[in-house]
Amino acid sequence: MHIxxxxxxxxxxxxxxxxxxxxEASTIAPYADALYFFLLTITVxxxxxxxxxxxxxxxxxxxxRNPVATQVEGSTLLEATWTIIPLALFMVAWIWGALLxxxxxxxxxxxxxIYVVGKQWMWKAEHPGGQHEINALHVPxxxxxxxxxxxxxxxxxxxxxDFRVKREVIPGRYTTVWFEAxxxxxxxxxxxxxxxxxxxxxxxxxxxxxxxDYQKWTQGSTSGTSxxxxxxxxFASMGCNSCHSGSAAARGPNLAGVYGSKLQxxxxxxxQVNEAYLRDAILNPSQHITAGYxxxxxxxxxxxxxxGLIDLVEYIxxxxxxxxxxxxxxxSQSNQAAPTTPGTVNP
Ligand code: HEC
Ligand SMILES: [Cu+2]
Numbered sequence: 001m002h003i004x005x006x007x008x009x010x011x012x013x014x015x016x017x018x019x020x021x022x023x024e025a026s027t028i029a030p031y032a033d034a035l036y037f038f039l040l041t042i043t044v045x046x047x048x049x050x051x052x053x054x055x056x057x058x059x060x061x062x063x064x065r066n067p068v069a070t071q072v073e074g075s076t077l078l079e080a081t082w083t084i085i086p087l088a089l090f091m092v093a094w095i096w097g098a099l100l101x102x103x104x105x106x107x108x109x110x111x112x113x114i115y116v117v118g119k120q121w122m123w124k125a126e127h128p129g130g131q132h133e134i135n136a137l138h139v140p141x142x143x144x145x146x147x148x149x150x151x152x153x154x155x156x157x158x159x160x161x162d163f164r165v166k167r168e169v170i171p172g173r174y175t176t177v178w179f180e181a182x183x184x185x186x187x188x189x190x191x192x193x194x195x196x197x198x199x200x201x202x203x204x205x206x207x208x209x210x211x212x213d214y215q216k217w218t219q220g221s222t223s224g225t226s227x228x229x230x231x232x233x234x235f236a237s238m239g240c241n242s243c244h245s246g247s248a249a250a251r252g253p254n255l256a257g258v259y260g261s262k263l264q265x266x267x268x269x270x271x272q273v274n275e276a277y278l279r280d281a282i283l284n285p286s287q288h289i290t291a292g293y294x295x296x297x298x299x300x301x302x303x304x305x306x307x308g309l310i311d312l313v314e315y316i317x318x319x320x321x322x323x324x325x326x327x328x329x330x331x332s333q334s335n336q337a338a339p340t341t342p343g344t345v346n347p
Contacts, residue, residue: 025187025208026163027180028104033164035096042089107178111144115227115310118149118156118169121198123189126310129218130226135204137189138221139181140214146178148275152306157193160206166192174276181208231315234308243297252297253290256319264291278313 012033015021024030061069114137115126125133139145149158151171158177159166167177191202209217235241243252259278264270266289271277280287282304285297304312 022161022164023183023185023187024162024164025181025183025185026160026165027182028100029162029164029182031100031103035093035100038096039093042093104178107146107176108144111146111178113146113148114139116147116149116158116169117152117306117310118158118191118202119152120154120196121191121202123158123191123202123204124307126227126307127218128227128314130223130229131218131221132223133221135189137204137206138214138217139206139208140211141181141184141208142211144178144180146176148174148176150174150306154195155193156191156195156202159190159192160187161190162187163206168193174279181206184208184210184213227311227314228318229315230308231311231313231318234304234311235315238300238304240312251294253293255316258319259317265289266291266293275313275317278316279309282309282312 012021012024024033113128116137117124117126123135123137125131125137127133131138147158147167149167149169150173151169153171155171156169157166158169160179163179163181165177165179167175169175185208187206187208189204189206191199193199195202235244240252243250244255246254246256258273261273262270263273263277271288283299283301285299286295289295
């Protein structure tokens with residue numbers, strides 16, 4: 001099934017200009033499309049084959065010409081043929097699909113992470129450097145981007161058709177998706193899961209910039225404080241530091257370097273600490289007790305917004321070696337202009 005590159009490019013160009021087909025603007029897009037066209041070709045060829053045979057036989061063996069049918073009592077060759085050929089085709093589709101699936105679901109290790117919070121009815125993007133966007137997302141070309149996404153209310157689904165990217169955004173759990181944009185430009189974001197009255201306006205734009213422009217954008221639109229700096233403040237104002245002060249005598253474990261590590265739990269199992277685990281450790285501490293510690297950490301369920309949790313997660317991620325926590329809110333805020341506690345849930 002070989003299509004010459006020229007013909008292929010022509011086909012893709014024509015499809016794009018016909019508005020029937022999204023542009024191919026990510027590294028994965030051509031691969032996803034290749035499989036799509038393979039499946040489409042097989043389907044169409046199968047359809048034509050069956051249709052031609054049905055009509056052909058109907059005409060050739062119509063009643064006036066062959067009033068009595070000749071019964072064929074089985075042919076091993078025939079049966080083997082119609083078993084093996086479809087099986088082979090399905091195996092190709094399955095293996096091809098599985099390889100693509102692994103590619104789509106495994107972000108490269110050098111991917112930059114951006115958080116996306118979905119809510120009725122908007123998309124909020126939070127960059128680690130402190131850039132916040134609503135119904136917009138700026139990304140550079142040539143660099144893998146991973147989105148860590150969560151919903152603040154109901155099920156949503158985040159889709160960028162031109163990147164061939166779509167993933168459910170679920171309340172209470174981080175889901176991730178990654179892509180590498182190839183072409184500067186503006187592309188649609190859609191919510192593809194019906195989520196209430198204004199579902200149809202839960203849309204936005206991804207702006208893909210070349211690396212230099214992206215750099216400029218990052219500097220020009222930062223809020224001044226990074227997510228982890230917000231998290232540090234929240235850590236102090238929520239009183240996390242009273243137990244996680246980092247000192248040996250503290251009641252809670254030292255959180256430096258915990259991200260990415262393998263944590264031993266009191267029930268004998270162990271976990272790989274990622275963003276999802278950190279979030280869960282704050283909301284449901286009693287579900288998984290770190291070995292060697294008493295189950296004294298209170299739950300923060302309902303007290304911190306998803307944005308606040310993202311800040312805390314980024315802060316804990318940033319704690320590499322030993323850290324010194326802000327002991328009280330007042331000392332920490334003396335040189336920071338933030339009168340309210342960022343990220344806490346307003347009643
Ligand atoms: C009353 C003391 C106390 C407070 C307050 C507290 N923690 Fe904990 N925390 C603990 C203890 C003890 C553990 C270990 C036992 C467990 O897993 O519950 C723990 C475990 C954790 C873990 C799991 C990782 C690890 O190394 O065990 C995270 C993450 C964490 N706390 C974050 C926080 C954050 C963020 C806050 C504030 C919002 C907070 N904690 C407030 C006592 C506390
Ligand atoms: Cu939605």
